[in-house]
Amino acid sequence: MGLLPRRYIFSLAAVAATAASLLVTPAAMADFFSPESGGSPNANRIDTLYWITFAIAMVIFAAVIGTLGYCLVKFRARKGAVAAQIHGNTRLEIAWTVGAALILVVLAVVTFAALPGIRDPENSDAAAAAGIVQPVAAHGNKKVPADGKALNIDVNGQQYIWRYTYPDGDDNNLNNPFSYTEMVVPVGVTVTLDIRAQDVAHSWWIPKLGGKMDAVPGYTNYTWFKVIKPGVYHGQCAELCGRNHANMIATVRAVSPAEYKQYIERLKNDTKSADAAAAVSRKKLDANPQANP
Amino acid sequence: MASDTLTETPTAALKPVPEITAHGVQRQRSGLMDWLTTTDHKKIGILYLVTTFVFFILGGVEALMIRLQLGTAQNTLLTPETYNQLFTMHGTTMIFLFVVPIMAGFGNYFVPLMIGARDMAFPRLNALSFWLLLSGGLVFYASIFFTPPEAGWTSYTPLSLEAFSPSGGQDAWIFLVHLTGLSSLVGAVNFYVTIANMRAPGMGWGRLPLFVWTILVYAILLILALPVIAGAVTLLLTDRHFGTGFFDPTQGGSPLLWQHLFWFFGHPEVYIMVLPGFGIISEVLPVFARKPIFGYKAVAASSVVIAFLGLLVWAHHMFTTPSPTVVLVFFMMSSFLIAIPTGVKIFNWVATLWRGTIEFKTPLIFCIGFLSQFLIGGITGIMVAIFPVDWQVHDTYFVVAHFHYVLMGGAVFAIFAGIYYWFPKITGRMLNEPLGKWSFALMFIGFNVTFLIQHTIGMDGMPRRVYEYPDVGHLQLYNQISTVGAFILGLGILLTIINVLRSVKKGPVAGPDPWKGNTLEWFTESPPPLNNFDLVPRIRSVEPMKDIRREVERQSEPALAAASPSAESTLRG
Numbered sequence: 001m002g003l004l005p006r007r008y009i010f011s012l013a014a015v016a017a018t019a020a021s022l023l024v025t026p027a028a029m030a031d032f033f034s035p036e037s038g039g040s041p042n043a044n045r046i047d048t049l050y051w052i053t054f055a056i057a058m059v060i061f062a063a064v065i066g067t068l069g070y071c072l073v074k075f076r077a078r079k080g081a082v083a084a085q086i087h088g089n090t091r092l093e094i095a096w097t098v099g100a101a102l103i104l105v106v107l108a109v110v111t112f113a114a115l116p117g118i119r120d121p122e123n124s125d126a127a128a129a130a131g132i133v134q135p136v137a138a139h140g141n142k143k144v145p146a147d148g149k150a151l152n153i154d155v156n157g158q159q160y161i162w163r164y165t166y167p168d169g170d171d172n173n174l175n176n177p178f179s180y181t182e183m184v185v186p187v188g189v190t191v192t193l194d195i196r197a198q199d200v201a202h203s204w205w206i207p208k209l210g211g212k213m214d215a216v217p218g219y220t221n222y223t224w225f226k227v228i229k230p231g232v233y234h235g236q237c238a239e240l241c242g243r244n245h246a247n248m249i250a251t252v253r254a255v256s257p258a259e260y261k262q263y264i265e266r267l268k269n270d271t272k273s274a275d276a277a278a279a280v281s282r283k284k285l286d287a288n289p290q291a292n293p
Numbered sequence: 294m295a296s297d298t299l300t301e302t303p304t305a306a307l308k309p310v311p312e313i314t315a316h317g318v319q320r321q322r323s324g325l326m327d328w329l330t331t332t333d334h335k336k337i338g339i340l341y342l343v344t345t346f347v348f349f350i351l352g353g354v355e356a357l358m359i360r361l362q363l364g365t366a367q368n369t370l371l372t373p374e375t376y377n378q379l380f381t382m383h384g385t386t387m388i389f390l391f392v393v394p395i396m397a398g399f400g401n402y403f404v405p406l407m408i409g410a411r412d413m414a415f416p417r418l419n420a421l422s423f424w425l426l427l428s429g430g431l432v433f434y435a436s437i438f439f440t441p442p443e444a445g446w447t448s449y450t451p452l453s454l455e456a457f458s459p460s461g462g463q464d465a466w467i468f469l470v471h472l473t474g475l476s477s478l479v480g481a482v483n484f485y486v487t488i489a490n491m492r493a494p495g496m497g498w499g500r501l502p503l504f505v506w507t508i509l510v511y512a513i514l515l516i517l518a519l520p521v522i523a524g525a526v527t528l529l530l531t532d533r534h535f536g537t538g539f540f541d542p543t544q545g546g547s548p549l550l551w552q553h554l555f556w557f558f559g560h561p562e563v564y565i566m567v568l569p570g571f572g573i574i575s576e577v578l579p580v581f582a583r584k585p586i587f588g589y590k591a592v593a594a595s596s597v598v599i600a601f602l603g604l605l606v607w608a609h610h611m612f613t614t615p616s617p618t619v620v621l622v623f624f625m626m627s628s629f630l631i632a633i634p635t636g637v638k639i640f641n642w643v644a645t646l647w648r649g650t651i652e653f654k655t656p657l658i659f660c661i662g663f664l665s666q667f668l669i670g671g672i673t674g675i676m677v678a679i680f681p682v683d684w685q686v687h688d689t690y691f692v693v694a695h696f697h698y699v700l701m702g703g704a705v706f707a708i709f710a711g712i713y714y715w716f717p718k719i720t721g722r723m724l725n726e727p728l729g730k731w732s733f734a735l736m737f738i739g740f741n742v743t744f745l746i747q748h749t750i751g752m753d754g755m756p757r758r759v760y761e762y763p764d765v766g767h768l769q770l771y772n773q774i775s776t777v778g779a780f781i782l783g784l785g786i787l788l789t790i791i792n793v794l795r796s797v798k799k800g801p802v803a804g805p806d807p808w809k810g811n812t813l814e815w816f817t818e819s820p821p822p823l824n825n826f827d828l829v830p831r832i833r834s835v836e837p838m839k840d841i842r843r844e845v846e847r848q849s850e851p852a853l854a855a856a857s858p859s860a861e862s863t864l865r866g
Contacts, residue, residue, distance in 0.1 A: 013738060035685035035752045043685075050682050057672045064639060064668055071646040072661065076653065077583070084648035088588035092644070093637070100636040104629045104675075111625070111679050118681045119618065141617055159457075200452040201548055203613060203688060207754040211684020214613045216549060217451060218542030221615040234765075238613075238688045238756040240445050242452060243373040246759035 039208030039233050039254075040225035042118045046211060049114045053107065060103070118210075121145045121190050121224035128188030128257045134167055136192055142222045143192075150192040150224070153183065157195070157202030157215035159241055160248040166264055177267035182251045186260035187227050195221040200242060206235035206252050214239055227254035332416035333823060337423050338402025339719065344427055345395040350790075351434070352386035353783060355379045360743075360779040363772045366764035376760035377443035378462070384446030385466060388562065389473045390430050392704050396569035397422070397480050399711055400508040402719065404484060406814035406821060407502045409493025409829040414486040422480035429472030436465035445758060447559070448529070450540035450551040455533045464533065467526045474519045481512035481519075488512075493813065495832035502812045502835065503586060506593045507572030510600045514561045514568070517604065522558035525551065549614060556607035564603040566700060567667075568596055570707030571638060574660050577714050578642055579836075580808050581657035582649030588641045589835055595634035595641075602631040612680040613687050621680045628678035635671055639664065654808070655729030659710035662737050666702025670695060673748070688758075691751030694744045702740055709736070709789065716793065717807045721819040722800030728792045735785030742778025746771050811836035 033054065037047035075081075123145045124133050133149040144150060154165040165178045185191050195204050197215035205212030209225040227233070237248035255263065322330060331337060359379050362371045371379070401419065405412055413419045436442065440460035444453040453463055488509045492501070501509075529551070531537040538544025540551040579586045586592055608616065608624040642664060651657065673695040677683045686692060709732075716724050750771045755762055762768055806815040815838050817826050833840050 013734065031753070032749050033752075035682075036754055046681050046685050049679065050676070050685070053676050053679060053682060057676065061668065061672055064643065065665060068643050068646070068661070068664060071643060071649075072651060075582070075646060075649050075651050077650040081650045083583035083650040085585060086587065086644075086648065087585050088591070088641075089644075093588050093591050093641070096640045097633060097637055100633045104632060107675065107679065108626065108629060111681065115618075115681060118684075141615060200457055201449055203756075205754075205756070207685065211681065212613050212687060213684070214615070216615060218547060219549065219615040221613075235754065236756060236759075240377075240449065240452065240758045242457060243377060243443070245377075245756075246373065246761050 036207035038228070039206070039231075040210050040227055041122060042210040042225060043208055045114055045117045049111065049118070052110050056103065056107065119143060121150060121192055122226055123147045124150065124190040124226065125188035128186055129190075130257075132186055132189055132257055132260065134169070142194075142220075143224070145190050145192075150190045151185065152192045152194065153185070155183075155193050155195045155204055155215065157197040157204065157237065157241070157248075159199050160237070160244040162202075162204070162237075162248070162250045166267070168264075168268070175271075177264050177271065179267065181249065182253055184253045184255060184260060184263045185227060186257040187230050187254045189257065189260075190224060190226045192224045193222065195223065201239050202237045202241045202248065203239035204235075204250065205238040206233045206250060208233050209235075209252060212238045225252075227252070230254045230256065330420075332412075332420050334401050334405050334413045334416065334419060335719075335821060335825075337419050338398050338400075340423050341394060341398030341401055341426070342719075344423075344430070345391050345398055348386050348390035348430060349395070352383050352391055353786060355383040355386065357779055357783055359383060360776040362760060363762070364776040365773070366769040367761050371760065373760045374443065377445075377758070378441040380758055381442045381445050381466070382437075385433065385442075385469065387700070388446060388566065389469060390426075390433070392566040392700060392708070393477060393562070394426050394473070395708055396508070396511060396566070397426075397477065397484075399504075399569065399573070399708075399715070400484055400511070401480075403715065403814055404487060404505055404508055405491070406718075406817065406825055407505050407812045408488065408491060408496060409813050409826060409832070410487060410491035411825050413483050414491060415483050418479055418483050422476045422483065425472050425476035425479065429469045429476060432472060433465050433469035436462040442466040447555060448551075449555075450529065450532070450546075450548045451542065453529065453533075454541055464530065467530050467533075470522060470526045474523045477515045478519050481515035484508055484512040485516070493829045493832050493837075499590070500832050500835050500837075501593070503575035503589070503592055503596075504569070504572035504812075507568045507575075507596050510596045511565055511569050514565050514600050514603065518558045518561035518565070521554055525554035525558070528554075549611075552611055552614065553608070556610045557604075560607040560610065561600075561603050563696075563699065564599055567704045567707075568599065570663070570704040571596065573707045573711040573714070574642060574663055576812065577656045577660050577710050578645045580714075580810050581652045581654055581660075582646050583652070583809075584645060584649040585811075585836060586641070587644035587647070588637075591637055592641050595637045598634040599631060602627060602634070606631060609678055609680075609683070612683040625678050625680050629675070632671065632675055632678075639668060639671070654713075655724070655726055655733060656710045656714035656808075658730060658733050659706050659713060662733060662740075663703060663706040663710065666698055666706060666740065669745075670698030670703055673698065686751055688756055689751030690747040690755050690757055693757050694747035694751065697740075697744045697747075702744070706736070706740075709733075712789070712793070714808070715814075716796070717803030718814055718819050718821070720797050720800070721803055722796050722798075723803050723807060724792050724796045724800060728788055728795075732785050732788035732792060735781055735788060737785075739778050739780070739782030739785050743775050743782055744778070746774045746778075750775070806838065809838075809842070811838050813837055816841065 034047055034050050037043040120143045129149065133151050135148050136144045136150045136152045138144045152167055156163040156165070161180050163178060163180050164183045165173070165176050168176045193204065195213050195215045196219070197217045199217065201217065202215040203212045204215055204223070206225070209227065210223060213221045213223040215221060231254055233252040233254065235250045237245055237250070241248060328336065328340065358371065359376070362368050362376055401413065440462045442448070442458070442460070442462035442465060444458050444463060448463070448466060451457060488501070488505055528537065528539040532540055532546070538546040540546045540548055542548060575586055575592055605627045606624060608620060609628045612621055612624070673691070677686060677692060677695055713724055713729055750768065753766060753768060753771070755768060762772070803819045805818050808815070814821070816830065830837060830841060
């Protein structure tokens with residue numbers, strides 16, 4: 001068959017191109033094949049769950065592609081070859097239907113086993129938590145750590161910036177410290193997030209700290225993380241929110257508990273001095289509306 | 294039609310029996326007027342195929358512009374506004390103006406031929422379907438002269454409400470959904486009635502060609518899913534212009550309601566797009582393996598099961614929304630279930646090749662591309678159905694890669710298999726084989742280079758629908774690979790366009806049955822005459838043409854044996 005060599009060239013080129021696109025870089029192969037992880041236990045457990053799925057997937061892929069490839073090589077039309085007129089095989093068909101179902105049962109069991117560790121917040125490390133965590137109540141979809149305490153931060157998505165409101169221990173929400181874009185959290189403390197949006201839908205996502213959760217106007221969504229080691233973790237809005245969606249970045253800076261306390265103190269003081277300066281300007285304006293504060 | 298009067302075999306003599314009462318003789322129109330006023334299912338089919346392919350090219354150009362913009366980090370080639378308009382146009386075009394209606398194009402042309410009918414049940418309604426589709430496309434594309442929509446093909450509220458998308462482009466999108474939706478609904482009813490009532494004598498449900506099975510299921514899914522989106526976009530329209538607040542949280546409306554309504558349509562839409570592709574694969578594989586389809590009943594039934602389950606999985610697009618765990622679990626499990634009939638199909642297709650004598654013609658090669666790529670899309674589909682995993686990959690390039698493996702690597706490769714398979718029937722001429730194979734090779738390589746790497750891009754943290762990205766890690770390199778792949782893919786598609794344009798006038802004459810096909814469309818001339826068949830044979834199996842060839846062979850055995858002993862010998866096996 002004159003066609004044959006050309007077909008091999010095509011197949012080889014296809015395989016080579018596919019392999020090249022996979023191996024073109026000496027990137028850390030773990031990150032190449034799996035989601036980001038390493039920042040928080042829930043992200044790590046998603047990563048593990050992903051790898052189990054990936055392994056099963058690779059077996060199925062290899063089996064099907066292997067059989068397909070075998071057929072294409074072995075059963076190509078040759079002179080004198082006669083196709084077997086097989087119309088089906090009920091037993092075989094039942095077997096692979098049941099086989100497929102069994103694989104899915106395995107995947108479901110693995111997922112349900114992994115789910116609590118991913119969805120339910122852990123307790124904070126005792127040493128880190130002192131003076132930072134407060135009791136938080138579970139309600140609706142909101143899960144809390146077993147000891148009922150966490151650092152609960154309010155995340156508010158707006159075109160095109162994230163606003164974070166930190167707890168300050170009193171019931172008055174109007175005087176809480178807050179920051180934009182960069183969230184500062186203590187290492188080893190479980191952070192529970194209340195995620196909201198005030199204009200269009202956004203999605204909160206810091207890949208190394210776990211999965212994303214949408215911020216939908218009119219709803220509150222929840223997630224959590226517990227940063228394992230200090231550092232800066234990057235992410236960005238993951239739900240189309242308008243023209244500058246790409247620029248709606250978010251970072252989480254994880255610091256020691258002591259530094260965290262200092263940071264909150266500084267935010268409070270900054271707010272206080274800004275309030276004081278505003279009061280002075282207001283007084284000036286009250287006295288002379290034409291004045292330029 | 295009084296099909297009972299038709300003969301058992303084409304050779305038997307019969308008295309002419311009038312089947313249609315003519316009330317007058319219509320003058321044969323010529324040229325443009327003929328195309329504008331035609332009610333012939335074949336001409337309407339050609340109008341569908343050509344129109345949707347033009348939209349495919351437009352959508353493809355938009356895709357290439359998207360990939361150009363992403364070719365380098367922090368690129369300033371396109372403004373964020375233009376970029377958002379481009380991906381909105383790309384997604385909308387490919388779904389509403391290409392994949393769904395091109396399947397109607399194949400259906401229009403081939404369902405009547407495959408079931409031995411002389412036209413669709415409602416020929417004028419059929420013409421209406423096409424002109425509604427074209428109107429939808431024109432209304433939508435007219436917005437490029439004003440302000441195209443930019444809220445994505447999903448048009449999530451509140452972003453698509455007037456406060457955030459004041460331009461008329463969003464309304465053009467709504468009217469596109471209305472018009473193409475009406476087109477598909479009318480067409481779906483037509484397909485259903487045609488398939489239910491106009492099958493050749495002897496063609497019971499168990500002898501219906503598998504492509505026709507999938508068009509039947511496609512029609513039922515359209516009838517079930519389209520009214521929901523039609524209602525939803527109407528509510529969106531009144532929200533935008535008449536102050537109703539169905540989806541506006543500031544008026545007590547719910548953005549999640551939009552998402553539920555949208556995906557209640559949007560997920561069945563995926564199966565609407567891919568099921569007829571499955572049908573094409575199920576027709577082409579047996580012909581080129583010279584073997585019957587493995588497990589006809591399982592392949593037909595799995596289409597029905599996929600359609601049923603496909604109506605129950607919509608919220609797997611909403612795993613990151615504020616939803617209770619029990620909802621996430623339900624939609625994960627229902628999405629798992631759909632993998633079973635899909636797996637059955639893949640196994641049956643591979644088994645169809647087993648012990649066949651496979652002829653590597655271009656239609657078959659596109660089927661192989663389909664099988665390997667759709668397999669990857671199906672496997673990543675299971676991954677994204679596991680909702681904790683989806684929390685990481687949702688709305689990233691991983692998902693972009695996943696659905697392109699299903700819709701481009703799957704449905705579009707099946708469409709190309711269909712083009713190469715049926716072009717001789719439609720035009721009477723063969724496409725060029727080497728050019729077709731080069732087209733496939735470039736498309737296969739280009740497709741995989743473009744989209745395989747996108748899984749990693751997504752897992753590295755790049756969300757979809759971003760007009761720029763920072764130059765961190767290997768993100769720029771991966772995106773460059775993807776962009777290069779997109780142009781290779783584009784070149785491959787271009788080769789097929791050239792092939793079609795060259796062959797339509799100059800290709801070798803095909804004859805009625807160049808592939809030794811199994812189904813009735815190969816019984817008539819290429820291209821078929823206006824009335825399709827002078828005689829419709831009685832159907833005795835799923836492969837009526839094989840039966841007919843055997844019959845002919847038996848009758849002309851002595852003469853044939855003398856003339857060419859090897860030519861027909863494979864038929865008997």
